[in-house]
Amino acid sequence: MAGSQWLRVVDALKAPVGSRVTIKGWVRTRRDSKAEGGLSFVAVHDGTCFDAMQAVVKGDIANYASEVCKLTTHCSVEVDGVVSQTPKGGNELQVEASTGGAVRVVGYVDDPDTYPIQPKPHSFEFLREMQHLRVRTNTFGAVARMRHCLSMAIHRFYHERGFFYVHTPIITGSDCEGAGNMFRVSTLDMLNLPRVHGAPANAESRMPNAAPAGPIDFSHDFFGKETHLTVSGQLNVETYCCALSRVYTFGPTFRAENSNTARHLAEFWMIEPEIAFANLQQDSELAEDFIKFLINAALTERADDMKFFDERIEKGLIQRLDHVLKTPFRRLPYTEAIKILEQAIAKGEKFEYPVKWGTDLQSEHERYLTEKHFKQPVILMNYPKQIKAFYMRLNDPGTDGAPADTVAAMDVLVPGVGEIIGGSQREERLSVLDARITEMGLPIGEYWWYRDLRRFGTVPHAGFGLGFERAMMFITGMANVRDVIPFPRTPKNAEF
Template structure:
């Protein structure tokens, strides 16, 4: 029985398999001198060189084209070339499907550089490209280690609804769900599928809070949807969020958890995805990127995150504007929501390290965040990263029924829709905290990609729902 290997397995075990007969399958990346096939099956960024037999039928050779899928049985040999340790001397080759060279010339599989815009136009094919296959393998490992971290720290994985009747944040536009013809007026939602107005969820946080008040530690990991017309390199209309919620946790503990968690993820990827990271690092270096990818990731692990209150941040900007005559597009005043230009200056130029900002003004934060004793700020926190900006947002939740009720009134939040959320504060409420991490943003940061559309298989953005 001839054993079948993935190319990754074969390359890793190659020195122990010299002169053994093996079977591999994959897609042809290149074909040179009618003898050398470069094969890849997606399991690794590295390719396997196949040496064709001189006795191979010329009719078969004519069918060997770039992109074709094949099965090869061959003998593992030590390579005389410097780029690979082993190669495969073919004994038998089967072509599953040959690709017309003219079709290849019109596709992103043509062996030349393509723009990311071009790759997105053929998103169904970009999994076969070096750059995108690297990103997708790293994305997988990030997702895996997120589950690993929470499992090892006693969290329970919770599936929260994708369909909701309320807006968790109280701001932003939502995608409505209905089976009715909305052209008919007036609309009677009692006749709709759910007998009420429903939307795609923007967050599973509120449901996760209720679970944490019975299970102690829970986390969600799923898709969320926001109908905001944000056509930037950091925004998607459909994206993935990780949202842990922890009972008996105060804000400081919440910040500690968030920092420990994000460092765990980066450390895990540095230890388990080095081949792909190295390829991306070399690509970024060729593009004259200022910060080397591996150095940037290692720097995150080296120092503790800088922690500073919102009020202290405003003072820093006041001082910087006076000392250096710096002018921002959005003038800095206490009570405003910090913009991207402020976040980038703080992280990239002032501290040059990830920054945790806490105790924000209550008027720019959601109703569920715990009010501080000053009556002006809430126990909120954001973690800002170089190049990305906000990567984590969280808070200590308001556990006091009367104050939560007042905050809902102040922010015009419908208490009738959230009666169940209020109810949790009447059955043994406790201090509790949580945060949200944009999964696609952490993938973007770790891979060094400039555009978030290039770290998700099929991006959903304003005016685009292709594939």
């Protein structure tokens, strides 16, 4: 209508009473009344905030009976009206002919009796099969806005602290990043693979039922060598750390593990900061500040969505996060954690797996520490070297009274989610690094550029990886990692 301004719903809900506005979005619900010659309440939602805006449509507009009364959930509309206040105090939109009100239907919903998304609670399992439509629901709209909010907060946190954002490669020629099975990247014809001439037949490299053949000749592949999707940007980002001092990556990573749990994805996003001239203690302080910064951003910038998560997804969520904000994280040597668990067993606590110095803690042990014993986030530090990666810095013998060698590694454990961050101080001494690589039977030649960092102006440095989706779960209370990423990739699932 003349003089009407198109506002997003988030703005229209705050517009001055009496202003003439247009909103554009999707119908959430429609309720009709025959009073006053026809009256319909149409809730319109455009995703810009949690709430929908109610349009009160009078029966005197031209297309009232022919179109407005046929609107069903998720029809798209443009609505012109005058902002007024509901009896309860919020804004709504009065749509009547006398003030030039109008409803224009942009798109109807075909076959509304089988349209799967209804204005009622759906199971997340069902919505997972409707990934292209589920974002239209309250929950997934809130999750999407929260993902954006936290993504921006991540960049802001590091930018404000002088970190540089580094784009590490998605395709990697290094098959020894050391964090799990990798997806192969190849342009070779899988039905006609090039073979190394004259090489003896090798059972492992032979296709089932294929004629005997030599190993695959990857020199014919796109990059002239074997390549994979990255499992971590860490080794690459360390190179930039050793020149720019403070850097971070934030990008997708890939694990070809057959993991079927509520906490694992084949494609997920990870934040990996790396700081030069820093030790494990400083690394853990960065991790704690980082998590608290994200919680604060969520609570202050998306109060509407957080209120919803608190009421409908996890009761007491906001209180839990407030507690995390106010409480210093508990730092604890691995060796100390083992003692606490042994004492717990002595007092009658039952675990499925044994507790023994030198073995990795099981989920149940981590849960006991963070949920029952300390009831707060816990940072475990200085793990036995035999259960950790080659690049972690070897501690001095006897650190924390440990019975054997430890490395400067840390895991941040949070109640509900478990391990959310894994990090370490990196081994900056070439001779010690080489000894570790050799000891673990890794191909030292592959690490030539990583070792160069220790040959040319080496510095102590440290970093960690935060699984973005795990942070999302921790902050929204959503229980399944598949529901905090738009299009989850898991074993046997890549439909969308």
